[in-house]
Amino acid sequence: MDKRQKLIETAFRLFYQHGIHAVGVNQILEEAKIAKKTLYSHFESKEKLLEAVLEYRDARFVEWASQRMQQEHAGKAAILALFDALDDWFNDRVENLAAFHGCLFINTCSEYGDPSSTPHQLCRAHKRRIHELVKQELKTMAVAETDYLADMLTMLKEGAIVTAQVQGDKLAAKKAKRLAEQLLSSATIQ
Amino acid sequence: MDKRQKLIETAFRLFYQHGIHAVGVNQILEEAKIAKKTLYSHFESKEKLLEAVLEYRDARFVEWASQRMQQEHAGKAAILALFDALDDWFNDRVENLAAFHGCLFINTCSEYGDPSSTPHQLCRAHKRRIHELVKQELKTMAVAETDYLADMLTMLKEGAIVTAQVQGDKLAAKKAKRLAEQLLSSATIQ
C-alpha cells in the first residue's frame, strides 16, 4: 500500500474533523499506523503535508462536483444538479467525501488567515476552480452577465455550506437551490 | 482600567487575526501587558476566555448591524443597509470591528467542529440573532414567506463574508446586495 497516500487520507480526515492546529502529527501517525520517519521522508514538514491534503481534496471534490453536473443536460439542469449534490453532501449521502464538517478550504482559511500563505492560496485556487466550472456551464446557456451569475451562484453555495455547518441546517442546499432556480429563470433570455 | 476587558479585547484581536489554537495565552498576556495570574483569576481556562470573547464580539456586532439598519427607513431599505454595512466592513471602513478577517463565528466553528461544544453553540446563537434581526424587519414589510426570505438573505450574507475572506473579493457585499434587491423585489406583494 502507498504510505504517502495513506498519510494524506488520514491527515485529511483528522484535519477536516478537528481542525489543523488541533491535530498533532503523532495522532496522524498513530491512526495511520505509520512511522514518524516515513512521514518526514515524504513531506518535509506538517505544512507540506497539509498542502498535499488540500491538493488531494481539491482533486476529489472538483471531480465529484463536475461529474454530478455532467450527469444532467448541459445548462440550467447541470447547475441545479450542483445544489442537489450539495444536499447529498450535507446529509452524508456521499461516501467519497467523508462525513460533512463544512468546507475544508473555508476551514483552512480560518486557520491560515494570511492570504499570502501557501495554504490560503491553495484554498483560493480551489474556489476559483469551482467558480470556473459554474461559469463554463453558464456560457453554454443563453444568459447575459455570466460573470455576475457565476459569482452569485458560488456565493450562494458558500452560504449554504456555512449555514449547514454552523446552524446544522440540513435543508440549506434545498433552500439555496430554490433561489438559484429563480436567479437562473430571471436571467435566461430565451 | 478594567483588566478583564483588556484581556477580552486583546484575545479577540489575536484570535480573529491568527485563529484560536494558533495563539497562546502567553502571547495574549504579552500584548495586553497583564500577568498570567490575573488572567486565571478572571477566567478559569483559555476556553472560558474564548467564550467571553465570543459574547463580546456578538454584542458589538449585533449592535453595529442593527444600528446601521435602523438608520434607514424600516423595510427594504433597512435590509439593503445591512449589505452596505457589510461592504464597509469588508473594506475596513468600520473602526469598531477591527480589520476584516472573515467572521469570527465561522472561523471559530472551523476550529470547534463539534456542534455540542460551547464555542460552537455560542456561534450558532450569534447567527440566530442576526437571522432574527432580518426576519423582524421582513415582518414589517408586505411579503410572504418571511422565514424563507430571512434564510436566503442571511445565507447570502454568509456567502459574501466567505467570498470576501477566501477570495479577497472586496466587492462581494455589493454583488450580494444586488441579488438581495432582486429577491426582495420579486417577493414584495404590494
Added chain:
DNA sequence: CATAAAGTAGACAAATCGTTCTACCAACGG
C-alpha cells in the same frame, strides 16, 4: 494607619508540539 484585595513578574510543572535521530529489519537487484 492597617488590612485585604488585586495586581505584578516570572519560575515552574507536566504535557505536547514538530522535528531529528539512532538502531534495526525486510525486500530486492546486481
Added chain:
DNA sequence: CCGTTGGTAGAACGATTTGTCTACTTTATG
C-alpha cells in the same frame, strides 16, 4: 551474497503549550 533502499519503533531534542505557584507590590477601604 551483499549493499541499497525503504520501511519499522521509538528515544531524544528543544521549543511551546496550558495552568499553578511563590513572592512581592500596589491600591483601595474601613
